[in-house]
Amino acid sequence: MAPVARPSIQAWAGFACMGVGMFMAILDVQVVATSLPTIRTALGMSEDEVSWIQTAYLIAEIVAIPLTGLLTRTLSMRWLFVAAVLLFTLASAGCASSGSFGALIGWRLLQGLSGGTLIPSVFAAVFLLFDERDQTLATTFAGVLAVLAPTLGPVVGGWITDAYSWRWLFLINLAPGLVAGFLAAFFLPRDRPDLRLAARIDVVGVCLLAVGLACLEIGLKEAPGRGWSSARVLGLMSVSVLCGGAFIRRMLRSDEPVVDLRNFAALRFSLGCALSFILGMGLFGSVYLMPFFLGFVRGHDALAIGETMLVTGVAQLLVTPLAVALEKRWDARLLSAAGFALFGAGLAASALQTPTTDFREMAAPQVLRGLAVMFCLLPPTRLALGHLPHEKVPDASGLFNLMRNLGGAIGLALIDTVIFSRLPTHADRLVESLKAADAQAARFVGIAPALLDRTSPPTAAEIAFVEPLVRRAAMTIAINEAWMMLAGVTGVALVCLLVSGGWLKIRDAGLEPLGRPSHPGSGGWPST
Incomplete structure (x- = not known):
């Protein structure tokens, strides 16, 4: 899809909707982090379980990010964003209604998979929707949102948790998610999806990518506590390296790679x-x-x-x-x-x-x-x-x-x-x-340094x-x-x-x- 000679108001409106979706996905990680102790108490989680609230999201997100190109070619930029932001909104509602550890983790995985495609979609749209004169402004808009979300996250999360409840950390995504999804469907360019690509997706390549990145993320999470030389961490890192090597080799030899490493x-x-x-x-x-x-x-x-x-x-x-x-x-x-x-x-x-x-x-x-x-x-x-x-x-x-x-x-x-x-x-x-x-x-x-000038041993x-x-x-x-x-x-x-x-x-x-x-x-x- 070639960018128009001069982007229209409609293109900017569609891009703004994409920016809202990306902002939601980044902000979600930060606002949830502020309320992990509250969520743990509410759902009766152990210390080890509560860390998976964030880890599940990050694993799913890091797997979805490199698949954005494949999904864009298959669904088109317009329908990929609409599907992703609406799925993210649905998953947010599921997280808010969760009553157990298992349910919350399941919805967080779905949140991460959908949210992971929103960020690269926005940065790709900068160069697909706009000409060179407007790409700097569009990149700036996306960059401000990408960096501002982590900065505002602790304030928003802390205020919501203090004033309402942890469930509102997820419910705040519903209205902007629905609005952004429906407006984007109207404003973004109407490129046709190529669903025939779905039948030719390299399933083995996708699995290698997912397992390799997931093991890497879990290994990095476990390493500081268990030690970088522990059997668990070495095992996870070994699987990550093996899967990553096989994935790279497979992609460089493929005519239709899942991710074009070239x-x-x-x-x-x-x-x-x-x-x-x-x-x-x-x-x-x-x-x-x-x-x-x-x-x-x-x-x-x-x-x-x-x-x-x-x-x-x-x-x-x-x-x-x-x-x-x-x-x-x-x-x-x-x-x-x-x-x-x-x-x-x-x-x-x-x-x-x-x-x-x-x-x-x-x-x-x-x-x-x-x-x-x-x-x-x-x-x-x-x-x-x-x-x-x-x-x-x-x-x-x-x-x-x-x-x-x-x-x-x-x-x-x-x-x-x-x-x-x-x-x-x-x-x-x-x-x-x-x-x-x-x-x-x-x-x-x-x-006080004066307290050190004494001969008697310190008391209990x-x-x-x-x-x-x-x-x-x-x-x-x-x-x-x-x-x-x-x-x-x-x-x-x-x-x-x-x-x-x-x-x-x-x-x-x-x-x-x-x-x-x-x-x-x-x-x-x-x-x-």
């Missing part, structure tokens, strides 16, 4: 995906670390956490017009480098927290990250998708968004590993420092008072190390951009199949 032959697309992966680690990681610190160290409730995190969203909205203007005029790699450098500075600034850090001290790092996000999202999106033929965009958009989610999943697993593996070490070191009457350590922990009451302070201080240090890890990973983006600059000047990989250079008469994809 898109990675384009250097610009591969670079964009690498940047998307790194942004996922930083974005998902920061949205995870801030509530973690504010909840476990500062002791704030969900609503207070959400109010603190609004700073990022406000900064992001304020810089959006500038990002749009610069994206039209400056080289995408230069803007991306500036964005990731600023984003990394914001992550590194958060690594200076103390147990007493709160809203005022956390504002500046949030502003840095908020100002940087659009420059880390808009240019890489154009870099990855802007040069592709229209028929390749749906598949490529699925892969591009999958990389961001994979980056987030791996980032969260590494963060938990850093925090919970380093926390005991830091606690022991703080205890030793306190025994040595280290005044700086005492002030960091939160006790004093030990009971100091122990939680030491644990809180040790957790702060471990969280700071996780922030520094994310900042270091962000530096990899700068290296990728620096190295790729020379390559892009020498050659443009285009869309030639891996291992088969394209030349006149070769039958390969033409270079672009």
Whole structure:
């Protein structure tokens, strides 16, 4: 489907409906996270069971994302979105009415499968509905929604849980979901579905993809608690690698692949995906670390956490017009480098927290990250998708968004590993420092240095008072190390951009199949 010469109001209206669906899908993950303890109490779940409320959704979502291209070719962009958003709405109603653990998990799986197609569909629509002049504005609209949803999630979730009940976390999806679905059916282009493709779907390939990604997601979830070398985690990762390898081999040999991995032959697309992966680690990681610190160290409730995190969203909205203007005029790699450098500075600034850090001290790092996000999202999106033929965009958009989610999943697993593996070490070191009457350590922990200047051993009451302070201080240090890890990973983006600059000047990989250079008469994809 070629974009129109100048997008009509109808095209923008249809795209706005798609944006609403994507916003719902992203927001749903965050608002539910704030109320997991409430849901656990209401349905009588164990600690292990309650974590599956989120894990079930994320597994289904990460499996659905790369299948978006296949589903778009089969159902058309219009009917895929309508079916997905209405199915997501139905699943939301099912979640709200659930009375048991099993029922809730089943509906969450359906939510994830439908919600997973909404995000890449929107980013694909940017390049299918609009010409080059309007693609930047459309990408900005989608990017603002994609980044704003996690920022607003804790506020919305905390307020709904406090004012109403956890079931309204799902019921709020009903009205916008129904409206977006029916309006999109009217406004989006009326492309005809090609249902004949359904009969030729590579079922084995789909199963390999689903099993490989599901095992990877579960393995990453289990690794911080059980250990990366535990038999369960190694088994899951082994199955993921085997299925992934078989899937890649099968797709590269297929004439009608489930996911067209040959898109990675384009250097610009591969670079964009690498940047998307790194942004996922930083974005998902920061949205995870801030509530973690504010909840476990500062002791704030969900609503207070959400109010603190609004700073990022406000900064992001304020810089959006500038990002749009610069994206039209400056080289995408230069803007991306500036964005990731600023984003990394914001992550590194958060690594200076103390147990007493709160809203005022956390504002500046949030502003840095908020100002940087659009420059880390808009240019890489154009870099990855802007040069592709229209028929390749749906598949490529699925892969591009999958990389961001994979980056987030791996980032969260590494963060938990850093925090919970380093926390005991830091606690022991703080205890030793306190025994040595280290005044700086005492002030960091939160006790008066004068209390260390004594000859008598501490009483049981004093030990009971100091122990939680030491644990809180040790957790702060471990969280700071996780922030520094994310900042270091962000530096990899700068290296990728620096190295790729020379390559892009020498050659443009285009869309030639891996291992088969394209030349006149070769039958390969033409270079672009």
